Amino acid sequence: MLALTSGLRQMSASTSVVAMMRASGKMAVMEHDHVAARARQRALVRRGYDAISLAYRSDAGDAAASSAEDVSRYAGWVAELADLLRPGARVVDLGCGAGIPATRELASHGLQVLGVDFSAVQLGRAQRLVPGARFVQADMAALHLRPARADAVAAFYSLIHVPLADQQALFPRIRDWLRPGGYFLAIVGAGRWTGTEPYLGADMFWDHADTATYLRWLRESQLTPIWNRYIPEGNSGHTLVLAEAT
Numbered sequence: 493m494l495a496l497t498s499g500l501r502q503m504s505a506s507t508s509v510v511a512m513m514r515a516s517g518k519m520a521v522m523e524h525d526h527v528a529a530r531a532r533q534r535a536l537v538r539r540g541y542d543a544i545s546l547a548y549r550s551d552a553g554d555a556a557a558s559s560a561e562d563v564s565r566y567a568g569w570v571a572e573l574a575d576l577l578r579p580g581a582r583v584v585d586l587g588c589g590a591g592i593p594a595t596r597e598l599a600s601h602g603l604q605v606l607g608v609d610f611s612a613v614q615l616g617r618a619q620r621l622v623p624g625a626r627f628v629q630a631d632m633a634a635l636h637l638r639p640a641r642a643d644a645v646a647a648f649y650s651l652i653h654v655p656l657a658d659q660q661a662l663f664p665r666i667r668d669w670l671r672p673g674g675y676f677l678a679i680v681g682a683g684r685w686t687g688t689e690p691y692l693g694a695d696m697f698w699d700h701a702d703t704a705t706y707l708r709w710l711r712e713s714q715l716t717p718i719w720n721r722y723i724p725e726g727n728s729g730h731t732l733v734l735a736e737a738t
Contacts, residue, residue, distance in 0.1 A: 530655040533688075533697045534610075534631060537653045540694040541611040545590060547692040551621060553592035556692055560726030566593045566648065569732065573644055573677050574601035581643035584608060584669065586632045587650020591618030591625065594648045599624040603644075608632060633658040640671045647678040652730070656686070656699045663713035670737035676715050680706045682722055682731045703731045710735045 541548065547556055555561045577583070579602050588595045588607030595618060598605045605625040609615045615629050632647075633654055645666050651659055666676055681700025688697045701709075707717050715735040723730045 526657070530633075530658055533655050533699075534633060534653075534658070536688065536695060536697050538610045538631075540691065540696045541589065541609075542613040543694040544692040545611065545613045545617060549590050549592060551590075551592070551617070553596070558692070561649075562725075563593055565723070566597055569648070569677065570594065570597035570601065570646075573646065573675060573734075574598070574603065576675055577603065577643050580604055582606070582641060583644045583646060584637065584642050585625075586635075586645060586647040587653070588618055588625075588627070589614045589650075591622035591627075594646065595625050596622045598646065608635060633662060636665075637669045639668050642669045642674060643671060644675040644677065645670060646676075649679050649730070651678055651680055652698055652700055653696070654699065655697075656701055659699070659701070660709050663709055663715060667713045667715050667737055670715075672737055674737040676710075676735045676737070677732070679723065679730050679732055682729050700730075703733075706731065706733065714738050 548559075549555065553563055555563050573583075581603050583598050583603045583605050585595045585598060585605055585607045588609050589611070591607055595605055595607045599622055605622075607615075607618055607622070607625050607627040608630055609618065609627070610629060610631045612629060615627055618625070619627050632650070651662075654662070670676065680703070682703050684700060684702045684705075686699045688695055690696070703720060703722075707720065710717055710733070714737065716738045718734045718736055720731050720733040723732050
């Protein structure tokens, strides 16, 4: 009887191991599928901005006529950030687009600006329109920069096109790029929403968490929020948040 009981236990243990292995394999496949899906969503955004670059932003920096965005706000946002920084400070502009108006405003304050965007069309325009900045073509979700090299990171209306899982994973990396006491200024979502819709003639993807979730993610990444403001835009809006690397 003892031998039989021992054998049953061994069989049960073996069955449990097999079940765990199968579950682990299934989880790995699911995670791979999720990663691939997020990559497709980011690629859709890249292709979208390649197609609508001029419709989205003119060379003068004007927004599309159908947009509720007030581009005059950028000057004030950038001035607030510049007032916190020393002359010649290093700033990374994530999702810089065509460089106007944000990258151009940052450079006009005498800051050393690195613009990052994955749209070749947008980046080509940025290099022409903002010769005082440096640019690199990269997907911010996969971007790696040297630690503690930036005095500030800005992201205006770019994070909201990144899948939420990639946004959350990006915040600790942004903290790593910043020197202690550096700043992160970003437009994020004000309410939870996600979707793919036609935008200025191309399909576009958005993913927003709510403000409270973003503030929690920032704190967990040692990016301590200093203030946040609701930015109204037509019938909706976004949140502008300033955080400090702690």
